[in-house]
Amino acid sequence: MKILVCISHVPDTTSKINFTDNDTKFDTNGVQFVINPYDEFVLTRAMWFKEKQGASVTVVNVGNVTTEPTLRKALAIGADDAIRVNAEPTDGLAVAKELAEVVKNGSYDLVLAGKESSDYNGQMVPGMLAALTDFNFVNGCVGLEVEGTNANANREIDGGNESVATSLPLVVGGQKGIVEESDLRIPNMRGIMMARKKPLNVVEPTGSENGTSTQSFEKPAPKGAVKLVDADNIDELISLLHNEAKVI
Amino acid sequence: MSVLVYASSTDGKFKKSAYEVVSYGKKVADQLGTNLIALTINADDASELQNYGAETILTVNNDGLSVFNAKSYAAVIEQAAKAKEANVVVLDSSIDGLYVAPLVAVGLDAGYASNVVETPSSTSPFVVKRKAFSNKGFNNTEISTENKVLGVAKNSFGVHENAASASVENFDAEVVASGVKSTNIEKASGKVTIADADVVVSAGRGLKGPENWGMVEELAEVLGAATACSKPVSDLGWRPHSEHVGQTGKPVASNLYIAIGISGAIQHLAGINASKVKVVVNTDPEAPFFKAADYGIVGDAFEVVPQLISKLKDFKAQNS
Numbered sequence: 411m412k413i414l415v416c417i418s419h420v421p422d423t424t425s426k427i428n429f430t431d432n433d434t435k436f437d438t439n440g441v442q443f444v445i446n447p448y449d450e451f452v453l454t455r456a457m458w459f460k461e462k463q464g465a466s467v468t469v470v471n472v473g474n475v476t477t478e479p480t481l482r483k484a485l486a487i488g489a490d491d492a493i494r495v496n497a498e499p500t501d502g503l504a505v506a507k508e509l510a511e512v513v514k515n516g517s518y519d520l521v522l523a524g525k526e527s528s529d530y531n532g533q534m535v536p537g538m539l540a541a542l543t544d545f546n547f548v549n550g551c552v553g554l555e556v557e558g559t560n561a562n563a564n565r566e567i568d569g570g571n572e573s574v575a576t577s578l579p580l581v582v583g584g585q586k587g588i589v590e591e592s593d594l595r596i597p598n599m600r601g602i603m604m605a606r607k608k609p610l611n612v613v614e615p616t617g618s619e620n621g622t623s624t625q626s627f628e629k630p631a632p633k634g635a636v637k638l639v640d641a642d643n644i645d646e647l648i649s650l651l652h653n654e655a656k657v658i
Numbered sequence: 659m660s661v662l663v664y665a666s667s668t669d670g671k672f673k674k675s676a677y678e679v680v681s682y683g684k685k686v687a688d689q690l691g692t693n694l695i696a697l698t699i700n701a702d703d704a705s706e707l708q709n710y711g712a713e714t715i716l717t718v719n720n721d722g723l724s725v726f727n728a729k730s731y732a733a734v735i736e737q738a739a740k741a742k743e744a745n746v747v748v749l750d751s752s753i754d755g756l757y758v759a760p761l762v763a764v765g766l767d768a769g770y771a772s773n774v775v776e777t778p779s780s781t782s783p784f785v786v787k788r789k790a791f792s793n794k795g796f797n798n799t800e801i802s803t804e805n806k807v808l809g810v811a812k813n814s815f816g817v818h819e820n821a822a823s824a825s826v827e828n829f830d831a832e833v834v835a836s837g838v839k840s841t842n843i844e845k846a847s848g849k850v851t852i853a854d855a856d857v858v859v860s861a862g863r864g865l866k867g868p869e870n871w872g873m874v875e876e877l878a879e880v881l882g883a884a885t886a887c888s889k890p891v892s893d894l895g896w897r898p899h900s901e902h903v904g905q906t907g908k909p910v911a912s913n914l915y916i917a918i919g920i921s922g923a924i925q926h927l928a929g930i931n932a933s934k935v936k937v938v939v940n941t942d943p944e945a946p947f948f949k950a951a952d953y954g955i956v957g958d959a960f961e962v963v964p965q966l967i968s969k970l971k972d973f974k975a976q977n978s
Contacts, residue, residue: 421791423792423905423924423925423928424924425791427791427794427795429795436791447905447906448906451906501769502760502763502770502772503763503764503768503769503770506760506764528792528905528906528928529790529791529792530772530773530788530789530790530791530797531772531773531789531792531909532772532773532809533756533757533759533760533772534759534760534763534770534772535760536760537728537757537758537759537760537761537764538760538761538763538764538770540760540761541732541760541761541763541764541765542764546836546837546838547728547729547761547838548838549728549756549757550753550757562841566753566900567726567753567754567843567845568668568752568753568754568851568853568854569845569846569849569851569853570843570844570845570846570900571843571844571845572840572842572843572844573840573841573842573843574838574839574840574841575838575839575841576837576838576839577837585906586899586902586906586907587899591889591893591906592893620769620802621763621768621769621770621801621802621803622769622770622771622799622800622801622802623799623800623802624797624798624799624800625783625785625798625799625800626797626798627790627795627796627797627798628787628795628796628798629794629795629796630793630794630795630796633950633952634952636938636948636949636951636952636953636954637952637953637954638948638953638954638955638956639953639954639955640955641955641956641957641958641961641962644962644965644966644969645969647937647953647955647966648966648969648970648973650953651914651935651937651953652973652977655914655934655935655952655953657856657857657913657914657934657935658857658881658914658970658973
């Protein structure tokens with residue numbers, strides 16, 4: 411089985427968010443970038459398939475050269491090789507089209523991606539990629555088994571869980587549950603050393619046109635200070651929630 | 659040219675998010691000087707949508723669509739958009755809405771913006787504001803394609819009544835086969851889900867153990883709220899994973915979020931800060947949650963929560 415794992419390169423959640431160039435660009439100064447936490451879950455599942463059932467695992471990112479340390483980290487976790495599509499990922503549709511090209515050229519059986527990135531939470535790319543490649547698609551996946559070309563998956567639904575039967579080729583948008591948090595892997599020294607020697611191939615983009623573009627960024631209005639209510643004065647809290655906030 | 663809204667239903671019934679996207683779609687249609695068409699699939703009473711501004715309601719009734727399937731549903735939405743020459747398609751941000759939207763976008767070769775929080779600031783160019791960086795910023799996004807797909811962030815626009823008299827038309831959609839088949843659905847019945855709840859009561863490690871959740875559930879019951887928990891609590895197995903809210907857990911965009919014994923780690927806040935009003939109860943006045951909350955009580959949950967339950971019961975009795 412040939413597995414492709416899509417890796418987003420995202421600011422660590424604890425990053426301070428600032429904008430530059432008249433609020434048209436995200437200020438990466440001092441920002442620590444990491445593998446998208448949702449992608450870590452599916453990457454770990456890919457490693458499970460590799461070790462238990464036999465599979466090759468390629469990781470891919472659409473981004474500029476600054477995303478390579480993130481891909482190296484995925485290699486250190488155990489992926490066999492990496493592909494970087496040399497384009498700025500500014501629009502979901504354009505990124506999905508670039509990834510579709512990689513999928514077609516590499517004849518992958520299973521494409522795993524986090525269901526969303528932790529920065530935009532858009533849930534755009536996996537579905538678009540599935541539609542562009544005409545692969546089957548399971549989103550919000552919290553469990554995945556593959557036997558031959560058949561796949562059984564669980565996905566989260568509102569208020570519960572749905573089991574689905576499908577087949578390869580397949581795109582999966584995964585989340586916590588596809589593996590547990592405790593199964594996530596931290597690269598060890600040996601992995602990091604080996605990752606340096608693994609292939610990281612840079613491919614030029616096909617130049618897919620953007621469907622959307624960023625005009626500007628803005629920050630939310632500053633939040634007022636918390637109103638503290640005395641622990642012995644619950645009536646005041648209820649009154650504030652009823653009369654001021656109007657939520658009860 | 660028209661605006662098409664897909665108003666999703668579960669077991670034939672609309673949820674608040676369906677009314678919200680119809681309300682939103684009406685505003686966009688007004689901005690563009692065009693009509694609003696609402697599409698329903700196997701809904702019991704589609705005419706309800708006229709209360710929120712739908713001028714044409716397309717009803718699809720087909721046993722082949724009785725269980726949600728992203729590919730089949732996307733194909734129906736695409737067919738309706740093409741038949742009605744709709745070039746703006748609006749969907750909600752429910753689990754199924756987010757599943758189906760990217761497929762619709764590809765089908766219509768449309769630029770897609772998800773997590774949209776306001777109506778377009780301009781329609782030419784077409785610019786919408788969407789959430790970015792876990793709600794720590796917003797991105798004003800131009801959609802430059804002729805067809806456009808918008809995913810409206812939950813509880814961002816609200817439900818607005820706007821009575822119209824709609825024509826209800828049966829829409830004969832072709833059911834496209836999907837390679838993904840539902841084999842089993844498990845759902846907790848009778849519980850308010852975190853996604854639908856106006857109020858969410860959430861608790862963390864400050865509660866000391868799973869045996870102490872009785873008061874959290876009671877508080878939730880008094881408020882008609884869903885119960886939730888922080889990540890450590892679900893990792894410890896005190897509560898099911900389905901209750902974990904925050905980054906990598908479920909997102910919350912309720913009107914009221916009550917956090918009991920949760921310190922407010924940034925990953926937790928990233929998942930819940932779309933909630934409108936946040937109340938925190940914590941013994942530690944230095945807990946980061948107090949910086950993110952609107953109202954706070956520095957105090958012991960085991961004293962505050964029982965009082966809150968009893969006072970809220972009195973309040974509800976007087977105000978019902």
